[in-house]
Amino acid sequence: MAGLFGRVELRRRARSYLVGLLAPLERKAGWQLAAAAGDPTPVRVQHFLSRAVWSADLLRDAVRAYAAANLAGPGGALVVDETGFPKRGRASAGVQRQYLHATGRTENCQVGVFLAYVGERGSALIDRELYLPPVWIEDPERCTAAGVPATRIAAGALAKPRLAEAMIGRAVAAGVAAGWVAADATYGRDTAFLSFLTSRRLPYVVEVPLTQTLRESDRVDVLARAAPASAWRRVPPRPGSCAAGEYDWAWATLPGTEDLPPGFVRTLLVRRSAERPAELVYFLCFHADAVRREDIVRTASARDAMAACLLAAKAECGLDHYQVRRWEGWYRHVTLAMLAHAFLAVGAAAERAAGELDGPDAPRAIRWR
Template identity: 50%
Template structure:
């Protein structure tokens, strides 16, 4: 990096911090927050209190710990500033909102929300915390814009344990889809430009989550389990994996769900318009993804959107769910999303928000324009039968 590059990089960072500086009412927490942000962006191996303090030239971690545990500042207000920054730098009318969760493996039982539970990050049951996140993705780039810490019932039903972790009395148990809907509600209320929502089957399999998207005029492509019931009007209901057995060979199209680390992510896809009542001008579909090398490996999606939406666009939206996985990996690797050593509920939100802010700066700096997919979609079928795209 040249001296001019460094000056440009620092000027951009100064502009970002100026947007949030007012959230830290006094000089000391403001200086600490800037040093913390710089440390998260620095080539520090473990971005915890000790190493961030060392990067800032401090003798010990007390100052960084005070920033997370005791100084007065509102992490949700900083989140709002972060969201506005992402919209300014990456916003696009065709943006996609992505919901997913990630695990943070922890020792002991005192960190807010920790218990033995499934971690998709580890792919098994671990002693961990689970955070539910919303990411924003467009042709210009992608970044995390909201977060919630999942609290299992083992926590919300234990007032003493909650008090020890500084969890407010107002916080009650909420399922992950409920938390996701709350985040999407405030995201849309803030005017974030987006037309689509995508999520894995933990959210897509919840009809209330899908209904939320439809009520807010949002298209979606969400994963559902293979056992998902698909209503076919007079024909009754059938499982998604049974329905796909009726697809003719010509229904399968080899298409890319977007570029991955090794090039285009190619799969075979089939698409059926479903005979369900919808708002005028809209349609619902069953989208199926099949491995090219292992034909018995399939993934199923429900989709909803404007009737003229192309097959290729639905495949593209389905593929964009991986963008949040890339955000998690980058934020954990580059900005220490999972490097924290805090137990308090509010401290978790503070570290996570600052790590997201640092990641958003990297995303805005590196924003590029990915290739778009094109395609066409057939005319509407009769309501009484499924119509496969062939």
Template identity: 45%
Template sequence: MDKLNSFVVAAGHSVNPAAWWQVFEDVLARIGARFARAEPRRTMRELLLGLLAPIERKNGWWLAEQAGHPGPDRMQRLLRTAVWDTDAVASDLRTFVVEHLGHRDGILVADETGCLKKGVHSVGVQRQYSGTAGRVENSQIGVFLAYVSPLGRALLDRRLYLPRSWSDDERRCAVAGVPDEVLFATKPELALAMVDAAITAGVPARWFTADEAYGLDPALRAGLRERRMSYVLAVACNIQVNTTPVQRERVDRVAALLPEQAWQTRSAGPGSKGPRFYDWAWVHIHDQAEGRHSLLVRRGSDGQLAFYLCWTPEPVPLVRLVTVAGSRWSIEEAFQTAKGQVGLDQYQCRGWVAWHRFTLLAMIALAVLTVITITQRPAASSPDVIDLTLAETQRLINAAIPTAATLAAVLAWSRWRRRHQAGAKRSHYKRRSEPATSA
């Protein structure tokens, strides 16, 4: 702790590094009880510190080197075979987020993100559309749930999407360690399962929002209504709604017929360049299901339109729907931060258990970073200094995190990596030459 003590001595700074460790140790105390043995508990601590550290890659090799391990075995064992209650740790994450960010106006946001992969053995991998790449690629897709409130935002839960090419192949699933009870589920079904988990855990959230991939699913909308979860869901321009009890129209046609006075300018929330102002129109639609059904239309400065189906059990003002619609982008920003700051997509996990454990620990690291940033912000903002960002907080944390790396250790790891890569290269060349030899 000498480095931390010397950092604290840099007196007069507006932040309190000692408080960072209090947040970190609080998280460790919560999840440490889920580990039966001291060794994996210690490795978990080292992995979380590594996710917060400024290392080039945040996979098993780099994390082990950062922790001073002689090889990656301990990190890999933690993710693959060590005995610890992953579901209970996921519950601890929800509790931690709610304690620090919980608010009665909380919003649940669902979206997916992809991780590009080579080969066919990583669980859930296939050629499929990845929003990360913007095209069809060989990738894994994870569906995530974020929690957004006036106090901040954090990733709350995750599910790995298992395509039918996997769920229908029992042998392939068995090799990857997919539990027998896991069946094919659509992405909206995975999102609804996470909403159920949040409701069961008592997460204070009254709203749900997501993009078109989820908004177009009638089963998801019905499931949310059954759970009394208000929603603002993006939909495509060609979806039809009942403008009267007997007449249906495409939503873009409904928008085209609106008079100019139907539009109101409202902010969808703060952006990097200030408030995000759009024109909004709000149209009542007819539906046999109970509650208030409406169509929300957003018009940008370029004239482009976006459409949202909305439902609430009770009447709400337009400004609330606009706020919920604008919060959908929070999960995109959370993905960017999680990948850039704590390596959410830098894992080397082929199996079911390892994928869920690594993503969970990355989400915990992101939540720690978020809570530290929020608690270090002053009560009143200064016009001369912007508030701490997550990236800046991580820079400050890294000045205090002790590292076990020495020159001898770095050289040893360099040799270890190159030796391992040489073996992989020989195996790859051998496999490629086998068909020609057999011919």
């Protein structure tokens, strides 16, 4: 990544910032990162995040390419999710009292929408966007004070699914090998988001609320109750999955293919907890007709890996430890934390691959550790 930072002093600062994010520090905000770099104050760290000349978007592109080169495969999934960053006051870009589905509470926070690559070899965050609530767009002076670019203000109040579409579009344009898209009900109930994926023939498995209506008037919970006992099948989680507990799955092809590309179908997938059978989760799916049930289930479970990515990036790489308020500072810190997390994810994947090669039948060779 060194070429993205034009001067040697900037490259050294970027390296020290990343080393700090990977260090076993309790907090990874400006003062702590400055101390780890040997600075008496966080002035240089603040300059690096706010005024130094480098592009967070070019770094994002490099992180995506790095993760794809080391983790991607045709069976992988692009997974969308969001997370909140609790904040005090009202000056931080995009901060607002808003509902966080992760906590089930309304909090004063910023919300970041993230895209992860989830594959057999590992998972990593590869894109990010800061959600800007409509009240911010209605207050251009507040936006300007927080450093929100004029182009973003002009774009208006973009809903979270529109941000997700932009990130998925960038990943596809960059050639990231992924056979699926997965998301929760925030995106699954957005018809424009589903049309975006369908028109591009991007197979998806998205959660939908129990009130989601299909076939003109049938709700998904009503259809699920009509499923016979023979429709339910237990599918074991794939090795290394983050899924907790065992689930039964029912899968049905939905009628009506007039609006679908040739060879594609729309299906309904329902997950039932083996321990709590009354707990049902519903997924709307779009894919080629020949896809196996196991592939659908694996993609539905990819959201667990995405949640694990966000937790790890926060706990291990300081994703939520920043103290910046302006738009550019948020994107710079978050992208550097994504790079630190991708570095760990790729290293873990390499370690697992080396372990597989060291089986009883593996050739005897030196292993560097």
